[in-house]
Amino acid sequence: MSVEKKSSELYGLMAEFADEASLLAAAEKALAEGFTKTDAFSPVPIHGLAAAVGFPKTHVAAFTLIGGLTGGAFGFGLASWVSAVAYPINFGGRPLMSIPAFIPPTFECTILFAGLATAFGMLFLNGFPHPYHPVFNVERFKLASSEGFFLVIESADPKFQLEGTTSFLKGLNARGVYEVKP
Amino acid sequence: MADTRTAKEIESSYPLLGIGETHGSVSQKITSINLTNGFRPGWVLGLLIAFLFVNVLLGAATYLVFRGVGIWGIDIPVAWGFAIINFVWWIGIGHAGTLISAILLLLRQKWRNSINRFAEAMTIFAVMCAGMFPILHLGRPWLFYWLLPYPSTMGVWPQFRSPLIWDVFAVSTYATMSLVFWYVGLIPDFATLRDKSQSKFGRVAYGIVSLGWRNSAVHWERYEMASLLLAGLCTPLVLSVHSVVSFDFAVAQLPGWHTTIFPPYFVAGAIYSGFAMVLTLMIPVRKFYGLENIVTMRHINNMSKVMLATGLMVAYGYLIEGFTGWYGGDKFDHFMAWNRFTGPYAPAYWSLLTCNIIIPQLLWLRKFRLNVGVVWVISIIVNIGMWLERYIIVVTSLHRDFLPSSWGMYYPTIWDWAVFTGTLGFFMFFIHLFIRFLPIIAISEVRSLVTEAKYGAH
Numbered sequence: 001m002s003v004e005k006k007s008s009e010l011y012g013l014m015a016e017f018a019d020e021a022s023l024l025a026a027a028e029k030a031l032a033e034g035f036t037k038t039d040a041f042s043p044v045p046i047h048g049l050a051a052a053v054g055f056p057k058t059h060v061a062a063f064t065l066i067g068g069l070t071g072g073a074f075g076f077g078l079a080s081w082v083s084a085v086a087y088p089i090n091f092g093g094r095p096l097m098s099i100p101a102f103i104p105p106t107f108e109c110t111i112l113f114a115g116l117a118t119a120f121g122m123l124f125l126n127g128f129p130h131p132y133h134p135v136f137n138v139e140r141f142k143l144a145s146s147e148g149f150f151l152v153i154e155s156a157d158p159k160f161q162l163e164g165t166t167s168f169l170k171g172l173n174a175r176g177v178y179e180v181k182p
Numbered sequence: 183m184a185d186t187r188t189a190k191e192i193e194s195s196y197p198l199l200g201i202g203e204t205h206g207s208v209s210q211k212i213t214s215i216n217l218t219n220g221f222r223p224g225w226v227l228g229l230l231i232a233f234l235f236v237n238v239l240l241g242a243a244t245y246l247v248f249r250g251v252g253i254w255g256i257d258i259p260v261a262w263g264f265a266i267i268n269f270v271w272w273i274g275i276g277h278a279g280t281l282i283s284a285i286l287l288l289l290r291q292k293w294r295n296s297i298n299r300f301a302e303a304m305t306i307f308a309v310m311c312a313g314m315f316p317i318l319h320l321g322r323p324w325l326f327y328w329l330l331p332y333p334s335t336m337g338v339w340p341q342f343r344s345p346l347i348w349d350v351f352a353v354s355t356y357a358t359m360s361l362v363f364w365y366v367g368l369i370p371d372f373a374t375l376r377d378k379s380q381s382k383f384g385r386v387a388y389g390i391v392s393l394g395w396r397n398s399a400v401h402w403e404r405y406e407m408a409s410l411l412l413a414g415l416c417t418p419l420v421l422s423v424h425s426v427v428s429f430d431f432a433v434a435q436l437p438g439w440h441t442t443i444f445p446p447y448f449v450a451g452a453i454y455s456g457f458a459m460v461l462t463l464m465i466p467v468r469k470f471y472g473l474e475n476i477v478t479m480r481h482i483n484n485m486s487k488v489m490l491a492t493g494l495m496v497a498y499g500y501l502i503e504g505f506t507g508w509y510g511g512d513k514f515d516h517f518m519a520w521n522r523f524t525g526p527y528a529p530a531y532w533s534l535l536t537c538n539i540i541i542p543q544l545l546w547l548r549k550f551r552l553n554v555g556v557v558w559v560i561s562i563i564v565n566i567g568m569w570l571e572r573y574i575i576v577v578t579s580l581h582r583d584f585l586p587s588s589w590g591m592y593y594p595t596i597w598d599w600a601v602f603t604g605t606l607g608f609f610m611f612f613i614h615l616f617i618r619f620l621p622i623i624a625i626s627e628v629r630s631l632v633t634e635a636k637y638g639a640h
Contacts, residue, residue: 020633027399040399043205043374044629050403060407064415075351078331079342087339094343104348104426108355111419115412119362122408123393126401128369130394144397145374146209146629 011134011182012037012154013165014141015174020046023149026172027052030153033168037157041135041150043143060122067117068110075109076102137181152180196483198293199631200475208476208628212621213378215471221618224470229614235607242600243318251321253597260580260592265319267572268602270427271455272312272609273353274448274568276360277420278456279305283363284416287409292634293484295627296476299371300467301460302364303620307612308459309357311605316349318601345429352426359419363412369395370405370626424452431575437518438579441506447499454492454538455568457485461561463613465554467622476623479552486551489564493542496571500535514584526591527578530570537567 017023020042027040031052038053040046079102088096123129135141135152144150151174153165169177199208246253256263279301286294317326329350331340340347372392379385395401425445432444461482468477507519522531541563550556582589616622 020637041397042399042402043209043397044626044633045402045406046399046633049399053399055400055403058404058407060404061411064411068415082331082339083342087337089341091341091343098343101343104345104422104429105342105351107422108348108351108419108426111415111422112355112358115359115362115415115419118408118411118415119366122366122404125404128393128395130396131389133394133396135396141396142377145370145377145395147204147206 009182010155010162011137011180012152012157012160013162013169014135014138014150014152014178014180015169015172016140016143016176016178017149017151017173018175019149020044022173023151024049024052026151026169026174029172030151030168034159035153035157037154037160039152039154041141041144041148041152043146043148059125060118063117063121064114067121068114070117071113072106072110074113075106078109079105134180134182138178140176140178196478196480198296198478198480199628199635200478203475203632205629205632208632209374209378209625211473211476212623212625212628213375215617216375216619216621217379217384219471225614225618229611232607232611232614235604236611238600239604239608242597242604243314245597246318246601247323251319253595255592255594255598257590257592259583259588259590260577262319262576262580263592264594264598264602265315266430267569267576268605269312269315269319270448270572270576271569272308272315272605273356273427274424274452274455274572275459275565276305276308276312276356276456277424277449277452278460279303279308280356280360280363280416280420281453281456282460283367284413284420287413288417292631293481295631296478296623297460297464297481297485298627299364299367299624300464300622301456302360302367303613303616303622304456304459304463305360306357306364307609307616309353309360310612311609313353313357314605315601345426345433348426349430352423356419356423359412359416363416366405366408366412367624367627368620369393370397371621371624373397374625375621421449424448431579436579436583437512437514438503438522438575441503443499443502443506447496447502450492450495450499451568451571454489454496455565457489457492458561458564458568461485461489461557462565465558465561467617469554471617471622473623476628479554482554482557483551486545486557486560489561490542490545493538493564497539500539517582518579521582522574522578525578525582527574527581531574531578534567534570534574537563538571 015026017026023040023042024046027038027049030038031054036054040049040053042049080097080099083098083102084096091098094101135144135150140148141150142148151169151172153160153169155162159165166177254263254265256265279298282294282301283298286298317323320326328334328338329340329347340350369392372388373395376385376388376392379388425448428444428448431439432441434440464477465482468474504519504523507515510516522528542560544550544556544560550560577592581592
């Protein structure tokens with residue numbers, strides 16, 4: 001069938017909306033309609049939009065926790081190993097394991113590792129760097145980083161049909177519906 | 183027609199964002215500084231002057247490496263001169279950036295959105311300037327890596343019971359975290375610049391650094407979470423950094439240094455000087471680039487209030503130092519306080535009190551807070567005052583310690599001044615490059631203010 005053949009040549013369909021509220025409403029309707037492979041693009045983070053495109057949980061905090069625990073263990077381990085094992089010196093009669101003095105480096109390493117894990121974890125989960133993406137093929141998509149609001153339904157979605165999905169998107173008060181080349 | 187409103191009504195009428203701004207207009211306005219304004223004559227002149235001082239720094243540092251730290255005014259008893267004063271001053275200036283970007287984010291102070299990028303940039307450049315001083319002060323700066331814990335062939339390791347090694351950890355963590363936080367914040371704005379750039383070079387360059395950011399809702403969700411977590415990590419970090427810097431002094435036995443009030447007093451002073459520097463830089467920049475609708479009088483007013491509050495905390499620190507000198511009953515502490523009030527450095531001490539405590543009291547009055555010229559002058563006076571504070575702490579404590587036979591005076595040389603003014607030039611040089619090539623205001627966060635004005639806070 002010609003529609004199916006055509007749809008496999010597309011990454012999906014993109015609809016442009018006027019503002020935050022209409023994009024959020026559209027994404028929620030697409031979710032209710034049963035679309036699963038959707039994504040929304042907006043120049044500002046919109047509360048609830050990620051949930052509306054079926055995104056469950058960020059998992060970024062897990063990176064922070066693991067990074068922080070690793071950093072703390074590293075910092076304390078380094079300070080105690082250096083001071084008590086690798087290079088023990090009597091420093092004004094203080095014990096080799098001068099735990100209070102090891103707290104500042106332990107603390108700093110905790111923050112450092114947790115921070116790096118958070119930032120790189122976020123980039124990793126988001127799949128960055130990711131220089132090419134089909135959505136960039138739409139000329140109007142340039143506006144997503146300044147004033148445009150977009151919803152994409154991928155052709156890989158089981159419910160995707162070129163004509164049906166186009167008219168569904170048009171029915172959501174979209175300003176325009178564009179085909180996204182792969 | 184004369185404005186009949188009271189000053190209070192005028193103050194509360196200033197919005198966070200000028201009337202009529204939209205997502206598109208703020209994006210356009212901020213990116214135009216980078217993309218369409220080109221090289222303005224004023225910018226080029228500023229850059230050249232700053233570059234001149236970068237060369238002064240290079241010259242002074244080269245001569246220092248060639249001749250050694252003897253070219254500076256430091257000697258026994260004052261072995262910590264300008265290098266440590268400037269180190270503490272610069273790193274303190276950096277603190278406002280982290281306070282604005284992290285602590286005010288956690289406190290949901292939305293007005294920070296318009297100034298955080300600039301303040302964070304200032305933090306990074308200030309920490310770069312700060313980091314140079316201890317290394318140049320080492321005497322053999324090319325061996326700076328001895329400070330780091332690494333398995334050397336000499337079998338020697340750093341001393342983890344020393345505040346100086348804590349400093350290495352604190353400052354390097356602070357520099358790294360500030361850079362990471364800054365870069366994460368820049369990613370969506372790089373995408374805006376990429377999409378708005380008219381030149382191929384701009385699209386490719388900003389495209390590379392934007393890492394392919396495409397404003398996806400899922401990405402935003404993770405991004406917001408990461409920003410929040412980074413803010414949560416930077417908040418205790420910024421408090422720890424100047425506390426650790428103060429340990430360099432407080433852990434020593436010297437009267438004037440050996441005091442438990444130092445950590446909070448240093449942190450308050452750091453934020454005080456940092457806000458002063460943000461105002462010193464931001465007031466001319468907002469004027470020069472016509473950003474009065476984005477950095478509004480509301481911001482100037484709020485920053486003035488923070489400056490006034492932290493200034494009072496610093497005043498409390500000075501008061502307690504004097505009180506402890508008298509009430510503690512230790513004759514060396516008593517002498518140290520008396521020597522500050524009446525000794526050879528008394529003019530510097532009284533100037534410091536005038537700059538940091540007396541003049542900023544003008545900010546109690548609304549009409550001064552709402553006058554950019556007055557706020558700008560006060561911010562410069564506070565910068566000078568905070569520099570004098572570190573001068574007093576370092577020099578007056580060292581120059582007359584326990585034994586009168588070992589007393590001495592400290593006189594900075596031309597090389598001290600060359601390195602100091604050189605770092606000022608270095609700082610301004612990077613600020614100029616930052617203004618020209620990076621978005622000086624967090625575009626995506628100002629767009630959030632637009633959304634909020636439209637729908638109200640959620």
